[in-house]
Amino acid sequence: MRVYGMAASGNCYKVQLVLAHLGREHAWIETDSTAGATRTPAFLALNPNGKVPLLERDDGRVLAESNAILCYLADGSPLLPADAWQRALALQWMFFEQYSHEPYVAVARFIRRWLPADHARHADLPRLIERGTQALDVMEGHLAQHAFFAGEAYSVADIALFAYTHVAAEGGFDLVRYPAITAWFDRVRTQPGFVPMQA
Amino acid sequence: MRVYGMAASGNCYKVQLVLAHLGREHAWIETDSTAGATRTPAFLALNPNGKVPLLERDDGRVLAESNAILCYLADGSPLLPADAWQRALALQWMFFEQYSHEPYVAVARFIRRWLPADHARHADLPRLIERGTQALDVMEGHLAQHAFFAGEAYSVADIALFAYTHVAAEGGFDLVRYPAITAWFDRVRTQPGFVPMQA
Numbered sequence: 424m425r426v427y428g429m430a431a432s433g434n435c436y437k438v439q440l441v442l443a444h445l446g447r448e449h450a451w452i453e454t455d456s457t458a459g460a461t462r463t464p465a466f467l468a469l470n471p472n473g474k475v476p477l478l479e480r481d482d483g484r485v486l487a488e489s490n491a492i493l494c495y496l497a498d499g500s501p502l503l504p505a506d507a508w509q510r511a512l513a514l515q516w517m518f519f520e521q522y523s524h525e526p527y528v529a530v531a532r533f534i535r536r537w538l539p540a541d542h543a544r545h546a547d548l549p550r551l552i553e554r555g556t557q558a559l560d561v562m563e564g565h566l567a568q569h570a571f572f573a574g575e576a577y578s579v580a581d582i583a584l585f586a587y588t589h590v591a592a593e594g595g596f597d598l599v600r601y602p603a604i605t606a607w608f609d610r611v612r613t614q615p616g617f618v619p620m621q622a
Numbered sequence: 623m624r625v626y627g628m629a630a631s632g633n634c635y636k637v638q639l640v641l642a643h644l645g646r647e648h649a650w651i652e653t654d655s656t657a658g659a660t661r662t663p664a665f666l667a668l669n670p671n672g673k674v675p676l677l678e679r680d681d682g683r684v685l686a687e688s689n690a691i692l693c694y695l696a697d698g699s700p701l702l703p704a705d706a707w708q709r710a711l712a713l714q715w716m717f718f719e720q721y722s723h724e725p726y727v728a729v730a731r732f733i734r735r736w737l738p739a740d741h742a743r744h745a746d747l748p749r750l751i752e753r754g755t756q757a758l759d760v761m762e763g764h765l766a767q768h769a770f771f772a773g774e775a776y777s778v779a780d781i782a783l784f785a786y787t788h789v790a791a792e793g794g795f796d797l798v799r800y801p802a803i804t805a806w807f808d809r810v811r812t813q814p815g816f817v818p819m820q821a
Contacts, residue, residue, distance in 0.1 A: 472718060
């Protein structure tokens with residue numbers, strides 16, 4: 424299988440992390456969305472929504488959306504809970520990640536790391552920090568009482584939330600305020616097969 | 623089971639629609655997020671992220687995030703594909719809906735329908751229309767070749783995308799440009815157990 428992705432993207436790192444945990448062979452095709460590589464006619468023919476990561480199976484079928492890729496690859500492994508309620512909770516946290524977390528925590532990092540200091544989008548940062556802080560507060564509240572997000576075992580929900588949270592400082596978030604989150608970082612990093620982000 | 627929701631919200635309508643298709647009894651607790659009802663201490667104790675819809679089981683367990691609720695309720699029914707690849711495609715479209723569609727198509731409708739005409743957020747509308755149009759274009763391209771979103775059968779992915787797309791005109795989107803989407807509306811409306819949005 425082939426994975427189109429940009430190594431410095433948290434959404435793409437999620438796929439690297441689940442593949443490493445599962446020990447699955449794959450070809451990585453570095454695809455720099457900041458340089459327009461996801462907007463070429465060839466890439467848009469694969470994913471009309473023009474985003475990475477994108478999974479391409481050996482039979483040519485393609486799957487987009489990082490969290491859908493996580494669920495597909497982890498299906499049948501302990502990383503996707505077999506219990507219906509635990510699986511529902513994993514999905515709850517993955518939709519939380521894409522709707523209430525990534526658009527603030529990841530976008531603040533993108534602006535600070537990739538855009539020039541005089542770019543107009545720096546004006547968005549106060550609102551992004553406010554909303555991202557709300558998401559981190561929700562995570563902290565959960566992790567103060569639970570070891571992981573879906574029940575008490577490491578799952579795709581942890582992978583989805585770890586990806587951008589562990590680099591949130593690059594977006595201007597102060598993680599010292601979040602002892603339960605930083606303790607959870609350590610639990611994630613000691614999972615068998617863990618690989619760090621290449622960014 | 624109890625569902626906390628606001629009838630005029632597309633995210634909440636998704637849950638009404640899947641419950642109607644499945645013929646599941648439930649109590650609906652109207653919860654007006656535009657009047658602060660999702661930010662009370664009592665509601666935040668149920669869902670610290672302060673959003674509806676929220677599912678509360680008879681045993682008191684709660685589940686947030688509309689698309690996670692859809693998957694949980696539809697699990698074991700034809701609305702959630704049993705085939706792993708079809709299920710992955712359903713999830714792909716549901717994450718697309720929450721990340722690339724709802725923040726534009728639903729938010730444009732919210733601004734035009736609920737905020738006063740002189741509210742500062744009306745300035746966001748051109749960008750929301752541009753991004754929402756990109757999402758509708760992706761949907762149109764898919765529906766020009768497929769009857770439904772995950773394979774060839776009606777599923778939770780169609781429910782998730784129908785909710786805000788069928789009222790996109792309220793946000794200022796011109797649906798006449800999308801013949802494949804409007805033909806799909808008709809296929810959705812003729813599914814057994816379909817109920818219209820109460821808004």
